[in-house]
Amino acid sequence: MHNINYIRENSTEFDNAMKLRGEDSISSKIIEIDKIKRETQTVLQNILSERNKLSKEIGNLKSKNMDANEKINKVEELKLKINSLKELENIKDNELNSILSRLPNIPHNSVPYGKDDSDNKFYREWGTKPKFNFKPKHHYEVGENIGLINFATATKLSGSRFVTLKNQISKLERSISNFMLDKHTEENGYVEYSVPFLVKEETLFGTGQLPKFGDDLFTAGDDLWLIPTAEVPLTNLVRNEILNINQLPIRSTSFTPCFRSEAGAAGKDTRGMLRQHQFTKVELVSIVEPHQSENELERMLTCAESILKDLNIHYRVMTLCTGDMGFSANKTYDIEVWLPGEQKYREISSCSSCGDFQARRMNTKYKNGDKNIFVHTLNGSGLAVGRTLIAILENYQMEDGNVEIPEVLVKYYNNKTLL
């Protein structure tokens, strides 16, 4: 959600920023609505003030048993005006909110300009592509060959874009999530939460999924929605709060399933478990003071990377261009892991800074002296567990069809070194 004062005072910059994100120039429309709203408000408030005065006078007269009819009639007249002005103010306020709540965040000035993911910029990489003396398989081949990944059974239960894992691979998924949570809570300074997987509309508004992207989500009826990421509940933990400055920074993490309708992805990544309606993820969220957020994004990225380093899997980090960023982000790094079976880098984490964009939607501030200031929010995957599983199956596969267990996971995997 944007600061209307900023738009008023920097309309050109604002329009330029929206253009980078593929939006039409709209500041003039916003400013016009805002102007009418404020003018209405001023007139309305003067009348309200008059009414309040008269009402007090009426009270005084009545308490002295004196006649107040003249003043009562006056107020009656005012009421008509008040009602129509209130109505107008309401209409303009709704128009304004409806526009503002659908506009994406302004990109940070360090974000490269671009149309889509082909314009993302290389930031850094770690490790090298592993060498195989056989042709590495896709993760689904590895899993299906040993009967531990099964798409057909999942289709029977739930349709396309679901999977069932079994036995050792289920256990491996569990080991991965435990490893990630331990790392983030014991070394990286995050506090673990268990959160609801079903949330209300206001909650999704707070982080920016609604009102614009309802099509990407699943509903559970009763006004509840399935979370597409733990970013939603974790960030909204502080919705409508005025935090004490010494509570910051807040760093939280949670392991949750994520549910996405993948509405716009028909025909994309249909093979394998790369793009599912349901997957698990360990999420990282930070709530910080504004001056900390740039550093915090780098820190968060490092925390996410630490998982892949420990797993010893080659990856690269990309800075997303203006056209590829998510709605609420002002800057995003994607970590892309190398998949030898597919011979491609694939996203395994996305770390975003949202500035005060979500804080405005959630109404989350902190007290700094006598001022209440919007916090900055950040979120990142630390990491997508399903895709980490894929990365392990492809990077650690052996010629005989078995899979080696990464060293850091062995203790989480009953001390076994092979699948």
Added chain:
RNA sequence: GGAGAGAUGGCUGAGCGGUUGAAAGCACCGGUCUUGAAAACCGGCAACGGGGCAACUCGUUCGUGAGUUCGAAUCUCACUCUCUCCGCCA
């Protein structure tokens, strides 16, 4: 699912339809005292918005939304949420 109780400022908690934006206490901030701290005492302390260069001023807000009234935290209705008891259940 059945019965009942409730929702007030960061927290606890008062509040006859008319100086109640809201008592009191706690917390917090500033000061006096003290070598320092604590205690005690004194003072300050809601949010959001409009207007104004500013001092300041006006409006809105006591779960949410409607209504009654000249005037609503206080009355009416609907909704939401919380708690207690009973039933059911992981």
